[in-house]
Amino acid sequence: MSESMQLRRSMLFVPGHNAAMLATAHIYKPDTIMFDLEDSVALREKDTTRLMVFHALQNPLYKDIETTVRVNPLYTPYGHKDIEAVVRAGVDVVRLPMVSTVEQVLEGDRLITEIEQSCGRVVGSTKLMAAIESAAGIANVFEIAKCCPRLMGIALAAEDYVTDLKTTRSASGEELFLARSRIVVAARAAGIACYDAVHSDVNDEEGFITQARLAKQMGFDGKSLVNPRQIDLLHGVYAPTEDEVDHAITIVEAATEAANRGIGVVSLNGKMVDGPIITRAERTIALARACGMKVEL
């Protein structure tokens, strides 16, 4: 594991038509800012919003933070124009919503390639993310996750997903278990990132933390967020504790010593330490360092 692992814990939605939020969103320091052109924007504001986001992307304020834009689906009158504008403006990641099939991702990939070529950007430099928001998308998620090298991640979009299932979101999140499980396994099998769903009740801190812990434990890299107040809560959940870091250091030290003595498996306080346990300990240390914790090893 590289020591400079890229953090993908928090992806903050910023409604693209809100000039004040466009100007200030960077100060909250999520890992990724996600300007929205889709559901938070009224139909009559689609064209002006696209222009506002085109300019925001080129603002030096956003040069040191990963930028994502959620475009409109390509089957709407806005999707093509959105992708054209944001790729030309140099967005890092295009998030394609309502993805149910491999063909939808490949259509987005082809379009981005054409635009990169026509504006002199390196082909493949604009990344793509697919938001899965339907039962069909979850059914196809293994094929979707591995369908093109440009796809850097998949995200669960739970509001549309539960609507498609004809249910609602509960505090326990049991209606999301299958979708979450399939998304994490598909992402890991394809070697890409995965994001858990938004928690829409921004005043429900306790519920947010419970769901964030669950997402982390299931293996998600992070969550999509709707409010800046959720950023520190999420980063707190993802930061390893001092005890976890100390334990990881002990494991890595014991493993290094064993390797020096030519032994593959050792016992630490009665618990076996071998390959996968060492890999997890190394990941904890890399995550701690990426989160800004000082780790002496």
Ligand SMILES: CC(=O)SCCNC(=O)CCNC(=O)[C@H](O)C(C)(C)COP(=O)(O)OP(=O)(O)OC[C@H]1O[C@@H](n2cnc3c(N)ncnc32)[C@H](O)[C@@H]1OP(=O)(O)O
């Ligand atoms: C299902 C889906 O499709 S989700 C994706 C689409 N939805 C969105 O993008 C919604 C994004 N979120 C928001 O618009 C808002 O957070 C709301 C409407 C949910 C809540 O709004 P509020 O109750 O006003 O939030 P709150 O009181 O916490 O705002 C505090 C500050 O944060 C700012 N802020 C709130 N949300 C955001 C955001 N997403 N991005 C940037 N700034 C924000 C507010 O402008 C306010 O700034 P100020 O103190 O300078 O006035």
Ligand SMILES: O=C([O-])CC(=O)C(=O)O
């Ligand atoms: O993409 C997201 O995270 C939010 C969304 O559209 C949904 O939940 O339907």
Ligand SMILES: [Mg+2]
């Ligand atoms: Mg949606």
